[in-house]
Amino acid sequence: MQIIKKNIHLLAPILKGVGIVIVLILMGTTAYGWSLSKDMEKRFSGRRWSIPSKVYSDSAILYPGQLINAELFLSRLKGLGYRETAGTPSQKGEMRIKG
Numbered sequence: 001m002q003i004i005k006k007n008i009h010l011l012a013p014i015l016k017g018v019g020i021v022i023v024l025i026l027m028g029t030t031a032y033g034w035s036l037s038k039d040m041e042k043r044f045s046g047r048r049w050s051i052p053s054k055v056y057s058d059s060a061i062l063y064p065g066q067l068i069n070a071e072l073f074l075s076r077l078k079g080l081g082y083r084e085t086a087g088t089p090s091q092k093g094e095m096r097i098k099g
Contacts, residue, residue, distance in 0.1 A: 060076065062068070077095055085094045 060073075074097070082093050082095045085096055087096070089096055
């Protein structure tokens, strides 16, 4: 019985030290996370892009036999930079209107 009490008295300071180390590690990790969060917030809250950007997300689904508004569709193609050619289109951005 005395041996167990003696071992408990030796073990208590070790457990107290381990507990203090764990609390210090948690506090340090929390402080580092908070600092990192503030740094990221400061870095990304300023100017969004340093280069101009374009969004290519507009799409039109076409299929054979579909009825479309020709004027609206032609206006859309011209807005995308397509140009009319007299012959068969041979390069990107060329179009030919038939009938």
